[in-house]
Amino acid sequence: MADNESQVVTDSGRGSISDLWKKEDYWAIWLGFILLVVGMILYFPNAPEGTDKKIAEANASLEAESAKAPFKTIAWYKAVDAKKKLKATSSPVGKAIKKFTSKPHKWSSNPFNALFMGEEAAKAKQAKAQTKYDAAKKSEADALTAAKTAEDSAAAKNFEDESLNTAAAKAIGDWRTAHSKTSSAKKKAGAKPYNQLVYLIGLMIALAIFFGIGMLAMGHSMPKFMIGFLFVFLISVLAFAAASNSTMKHYGIGYAAWAIIFGLVISNTIGTPKWVMPAVQTEYYIKTGLVLLGAEILFGKILSIGIPGIFVAWVVTPTVLITTYLFGQKIIKIPSKTLNITISSDMSVCGVSAAIATAAACRAKKEELTLAVGLSLVFTSVMMIVMPAFIKAVGMPHVLGGAWMGGTIDATGAVAAAGAFLSDKALYVAATIKMIQNVLIGVIAFCVAVYWCAKVDRVEGQRVSWMEIWYRFPKFVIGFIAASIIFSLIYQSMGKDVAYVLVDHGAIRGLSKIFRGWFFCLAFASIGLATNFRELKEYFKGGKPFILYICGQTFNLILTLTMAYIMFYLVFPEITAKI
Template sequence: MSSQRKAEAATSENIVTTETSSLSDLWKKEDWLAVWIGFIIIAVGAVAVITGAFDFNAAKFSTWGHGTSFFEQVNAGFFGKLILTVAVLGVLFTVGNHLKGLSVKKYLPAFLGLFLLAVLVRFISAEYTLNRWLEWAFFAILIGILVSNTIGVPAWLKPAIQTEFYIKVGLMIMGFSVLFSNIVNFGLYGLGIAWIVTPIVILFMWWFGTRVLKIDNKSFVITLATATSVCGTSAVIAVGAASKAKKNDLSLTVSISIIFTVLMMVFEPVLIRVTGLGELIGGALIGGTVDSTGAVTVAGTALGETAQTAAVLVKSIQNILIGFIAFAVAVFFATKVENNGESSRKIGVSEIWYRLPKFILGFFAASLIASFIAVPAFGKETVSSINSVLDQYKNWAFVLAFTSIGLETNFREIKEQFQGGKPLTLYVVGQLFNIVLTFAAVYLLLSGKFFPLPNLAL
């Protein structure tokens, strides 16, 4: 066993045997702090929209280029929202890091530096041509990689590089937009496509990666499997936390996912047109196979309005699985993987509770509150308006996270992880299996030959 593998094994051993929960975790541990920060942003955003007493909108970079100048949107209002954004996130994350035990003097200037990089990411990704083909996540990682692999990450910036913290908060906020009513809109069709195919693909990729390719890094295998079958980067972080994936596991998974997401976003609509599958089947196929929600929307739109609606519904229903899968992975890794299958070493309920990503509970809670309290009380339009406000805070948190991933990415280390091309083989084989299985489910449910066609309406 290599020294690296020994170190990882020792780390896993410590995780299984020494960590316990305590009441202070509620205000000291990152998972719980992500929950509280997420709920604070959701609550303030909801109050702002419902009462109309103040504007809580974060800064948004509108598309520029193609006849319009970026400076047309730069005005007092834009700078005011940019200041509000950095103030809200800066205060919340600084307080969170203080509670975690990190020096405010070290974190705050580092956060401001990272936020400036995030502003650069939003600026570049809003350019008309780039915005049409690539998501901001690509540019966030690219800029981070350019810094880390050229001049290197300065020591003063490192305290702010906290990938998991930022994206946990982003996922918490995203939970409020995942309405369970989406299941009703598409009924058993969406459930059949998203909730039956997805677990099968994950199990297949786990078997193929660990048994056929014999990849030792099981955290990477399950993370890549979930990214392929659910929703790319969001699933990467949720399941990465549940399986204790390393930073490089996340970087490699996100890199592979983004590359193939771009390719599928561009070429899948073309192939669907050539084969004459139609908008309904084509849109559902895109929703079930393209990793990123944003890319799903773009690819669906390329086919037409019906395709876009079908794609978004399938992906939305699929996204609800993120929390359930993360919970299952946490239990599986605690009881089987890190336990090395030894029946003599039992993993108790307390250990499973400790390993469970707490922000996933917050994700569920936010979704339930939105679906069964906010919508009945204030109406779907008001909740939609709240989510329009929250969406930008979620995006800023994600930009901070993916820029951090880029800053932590070292090409030499990633090269070592490719293990003779096994990760790429795992993704390609898994995605092909995903496409075939999803197509079979989509054709069975939406061809009109076996079941009546649904009436789609978002």
């Protein structure tokens, strides 16, 4: 990642006003913010009709139900469901953007289905899924009837009979499980024909122009960049297509891994063609993606599960990160500090996304990021399978198990899979803990960038002035943090419910998240295309990164479990009871 010295604002020792249009850090900020502003313009005026009224009705119902029963009633869940449906992404503009920017679709045996599905194939898929959907609907209806009967029985005793309350809560829980299955089955039964190829060509041209303008301003040849971009984009499409294979989805092998693998295969066999190299701009793509990611770091989310969540995610995680880093430096003696911090952050925070942010903040080498992503991938797949099985086997309470998995399994997607596999309750806790941990990325990237400028990158014994730190500071981090602060403030000012509609399911999921995914994929494809396998091997010498990961993760597992138990069962049992 740090190959492109001329393109990095840091280390110059001085700055000039022309940096604003000549350096990629600033271009990452401008391009990222253009997309964020477009997202706000497109989605903020497009709330579904009657949003305020529907939210008010749902909240009134929630308030009444909350004061009525000692468990979450059917009406309570229905009110939450009503709020959940309100999304700005459901507007015509949201649907159009989704169609135009969509990644290759899920497929199982025919790879062409990633890009194309005809009318007949869609109908056959629909028919196959319809049977399951009908069965799921029936199960849900039966579960709802049983839940209503149980709730009525509890209500008849004025919710004072403990055993009836417990029975009602369990019956309602069963109904919610059936409800989740129906929702998934409904999605599959709604299969429609598609031809993504046309849209992908359009998207490729749009992105080539989007990044090409910046390249031109930075003094590069725009036509050469655009020609090379065609190849990098093609690798990215292939990576998304491979990640969309159903088996790969089961293992959690996502586009990042595939983009690196495909790039590596090309660069280490036939060699990356010279005409592609002008578009192999890892830092440019990654920094622009990170500015967009900043908007997804919403600080209001950290209170989603109350104080226990903050302790599990925001106390344990930095403790594990710092301890693992120090362990790597002092005990294992990892030769590269940037490799050490990238692996430590990847392992303790949230896998690939944390590795990207940290690696960019400390200017780690592309091989180091590749290694961190590879380690995370292997351990995530194993932990996703082993942890829920272990929790079930030892009979661990699902709130504790959920908090444990949310705090320790690296990859965000794997946390959802492992949590949901255990139970809905475990999913809610695991996902919320992981989400709070995700928010930590912003703070960690900022602290790592400052620490590297002030401490690591200075000459021994040298005192670094604030101006010097500013000159060296990776400027895109400012855009990353600014996006996070601005979107967090907007989120708070709107209030949670409206922000869910316009920010969460509008500007973020409807635009920034989509492009951030594309940009990261382009970055990983570029890493693969510019990496020599022999160089990569050097970083794994002595298996030190592996030892660091194992030791750090072991410490993480012990500390997270201990903290989760103390917080959810000893200090705040009343919060656990609510979940």
